[in-house]
Amino acid sequence: MINGVAMNFFVLAIVPIWGFPISKAFINYKKTDLYTKRIAYLKTMPIANQVIIWSRFIQTAMLVFAMALVVFIPYFTILDYLGKLPLSFLECVSFALVWVGFSLLVGSLYISWELGVPGKVYFVRCLLIMPFFAIGAFLFWWWLGQSLWLVMMEWVQDFLILLPIGVLLISLLAIVTAAAWLDRKLVKRDLYG
Numbered sequence: 001m002i003n004g005v006a007m008n009f010f011v012l013a014i015v016p017i018w019g020f021p022i023s024k025a026f027i028n029y030k031k032t033d034l035y036t037k038r039i040a041y042l043k044t045m046p047i048a049n050q051v052i053i054w055s056r057f058i059q060t061a062m063l064v065f066a067m068a069l070v071v072f073i074p075y076f077t078i079l080d081y082l083g084k085l086p087l088s089f090l091e092c093v094s095f096a097l098v099w100v101g102f103s104l105l106v107g108s109l110y111i112s113w114e115l116g117v118p119g120k121v122y123f124v125r126c127l128l129i130m131p132f133f134a135i136g137a138f139l140f141w142w143w144l145g146q147s148l149w150l151v152m153m154e155w156v157q158d159f160l161i162l163l164p165i166g167v168l169l170i171s172l173l174a175i176v177t178a179a180a181w182l183d184r185k186l187v188k189r190d191l192y193g
Contacts, residue, residue, distance in 0.1 A: 003147070004141040004146055004147040005137050005138050005141045006137075007147035007148070007149050008136070008137035008138070008140045008141055008147055008148045008149075009133055009134055009137035011099070011102075011147075011148050011149055012133040012136050012137055012140075012148070013130065013133040013134075013137075015099055015102060015103050015106075016102065016103050016105075016106030016107050016110065017103075017107070017110070018063060018064050018067035018068070018071075018103050018107075019059075019060035019061065019062075019063040019064040019067070019103060019104070019107045020060070020063070020107070020110065021063065032119070033118060033119030033120070034119065035114050035115070035119055035122065036118055036119055036191055039052065039115060039186070039189075039191055040191035040192060043191060049182070049183050049186040049187065050179070050183060052115070052186070053115065053179050053182045053183060053186070054179060056111055056114070056115060057108070057111060057175055057178075057179065060104070060107050060111060061104060064100055064103045064104055064107065065100060067103075068096050068097075068099065068100050068103075072092070072095075072096040072099075076092045086153060086157070087153060087156065087157065090160065090161070091153075091156050091157055091160065094156045094160055094161055094163060094164045095152060095153060095156045095164075097164035097167070097168060098152055098155075098156065098163055098164045098167050099152075100164075100168070101164060101167030101168040101170070101171040102167060102171070104168075104171040104172075104174075104175060105167070105170060105171035105174050108171070108174040108175045108177075108178040109174075109178070110126070111178060111182075112178045112181060112182060113125050113126070115182050115185075115186065116181070116182055116185040116186070116189065
């Protein structure tokens with residue numbers, strides 16, 4: 001049980017932040033509100049809100065795809081070497097794309113907070129979402145009887161390319177919705193107060 005819940009928490013809470021670079025400057029964003037300062041700086045230049053928003057989503061997508069390569073190539077290579085890889089090559093690609101889509105889906109929420117609210121509010125929201133991930137991890141384990149990771153492997157085998165296509169389309173819808181909300185939000189947001 002503990003392993004399944006822990007794995008579920010990992011995929012629900014950690015996989016979605018693959019697209020977020022971590023640096024020393026961003027660690028103290030609660031105090032420095034570096035995200036707001038960066039947006040305020042960009043707004044001093046002739047850069048449209050849509051450019052700021054979409055560049056952040058593109059940056060996240062590039063990082064998510066890069067992290068997927070860094071994580072899944074060694075993961076599948078090791079499983080194959082050990083003789084424990086239950087997936088074909090196409091299923092491995094589909095499995096990786098499911099998690100890329102999930103990361104982009106949840107990442108769109110984080111980006112909405114990052115660009116749409118002050119640093120302290122962003123920090124609080126990031127803390128408040130963790131119990132939901134923990135509860136979700138337990139509920140998925142209770143409902144599925146195993147980790148979400150293994151269930152996704154089974155579903156990829158059952159639905160092949162349809163599963164990642166569905167997840168990627170849902171994440172694209174979430175990104176477009178978040179971008180539209182952010183476009184309206186950045187027009188009204190006080191970046192200097």
